[in-house]
Amino acid sequence: MNDFAAQVQALRPPLLRFARNQLRNDAWAEDAVSETLLAALEKPQSFGGQSQLKTWLVGILKHKVIDQLRRHAREATILSRDDEADLDDQLFVDNGHWREAPKDWGDPEHQLRQQQFFDVLELCVTQLPPTQGRVFMMREWLELDTAEVCQELAITSSNLWVLMHRARLRLRECLQDRWFDATERPR
Amino acid sequence: RCRHVTRLVLEAEERPLSATERLGVWLHMLICKTCPNFARQVRFMRIAMARWRSGAGPE
Numbered sequence: 001m002n003d004f005a006a007q008v009q010a011l012r013p014p015l016l017r018f019a020r021n022q023l024r025n026d027a028w029a030e031d032a033v034s035e036t037l038l039a040a041l042e043k044p045q046s047f048g049g050q051s052q053l054k055t056w057l058v059g060i061l062k063h064k065v066i067d068q069l070r071r072h073a074r075e076a077t078i079l080s081r082d083d084e085a086d087l088d089d090q091l092f093v094d095n096g097h098w099r100e101a102p103k104d105w106g107d108p109e110h111q112l113r114q115q116q117f118f119d120v121l122e123l124c125v126t127q128l129p130p131t132q133g134r135v136f137m138m139r140e141w142l143e144l145d146t147a148e149v150c151q152e153l154a155i156t157s158s159n160l161w162v163l164m165h166r167a168r169l170r171l172r173e174c175l176q177d178r179w180f181d182a183t184e185r186p187r
Numbered sequence: 188r189c190r191h192v193t194r195l196v197l198e199a200e201e202r203p204l205s206a207t208e209r210l211g212v213w214l215h216m217l218i219c220k221t222c223p224n225f226a227r228q229v230r231f232m233r234i235a236m237a238r239w240r241s242g243a244g245p246e
Contacts, residue, residue: 055242088190096188101221108234121235139201140236146201157202165197172228 004047008040011054015061021122022065022137024130028072032064039064062142069134069152077153082129087169105180117179124174128167135160136167189215192222196229 015036019029039060040047047056069076093099111117128136138149146157155163192215195208204212216223 091193092188092190096190098189098221102224102228104224105228105231108231111231112235112238117235118239121239141240143240161198161201164201165194168197168200168229168232171232175232 004044005041007053008037008057011057012037014054015057018058018061018141019065021126022134022141023068023076024133025072025075028068032061032068035064035067036061066142066144066152069138073153076134077131077155079131080129083131083163083166085129085166087166087173091169103176103180105175111179120175120179124171124178127174128170132163132167132170135163136171139164189219189222189225192216192219193225196222196226200229200233 012033015033016029019032020026023029023032036057040057047053091099105111125133125136135149135153138144138152139146144152146160149155150157150160192212195204195212198204199212216226
């Protein structure tokens with residue numbers, strides 16, 4: 001195996017984790033990563049060395065992930081019970097006020113300097129219900145706009161907004177519990 | 188109510204709010220002690236996701 005192939009192959013684990021985060025299906029993720037590695041190995045001259053190898057591979061992977069979502073669009077939008085659960089009733093009392101007031105999370109610049117924060121963020125994203133997770137990652141990681149996500153998954157913009165609303169509320173709850181409350185507790 | 192403002196704050200991440208919606212949120216934030224923290228949390232998550240996307244995070 002030449003140097004380039006070895007370097008590409010060594011990046012398989014992080015690529016697989018990215019793909020699993022996005023696709024929520026191990027088989028689809030394996031396929032997306034295999035197609036990415038094949039594309040890289042078949043055309044190594046496309047890598048100009050102007051970016052890091054990982055950045056270049058992630059760029060290819062994003063396209064392969066979208067291909068997988070297209071291929072499996074019907075399955076990718078099946079809602080689980082968790083996807084359909086509405087957090088609003090847990091967060092608000094009957095008169096529309098907060099059950100528990102949102103806390104001050106402090107300065108993002110300070111928190112985001114800590115590598116462990118991103119471990120927790122990734123964990124929280126992986127714990128989103130499957131369809132919410134896919135839609136959230138399509139918007140936030142693949143950076144597709146509303147129209148593109150709706151077209152790829154054949155859902156309405158209203159459906160998308162509801163899924164994103166629920167995903168963000170869940171992510172907020174998870175970060176509060178696993179990062180902000182956890183770092184306040186004495187160790 | 189806070190519940191409605193929360194929904195609008197999150198929708199603003201997905202689509203431009205109308206002038207009436209923005210005014211409603213703005214006026215609510217003036218008198219509410221809790222919702223401004225929620226809006227800051229949403230901004231925090233937006234910044235965190237942008238950092239993650241640009242390569243910060245677990246190797």
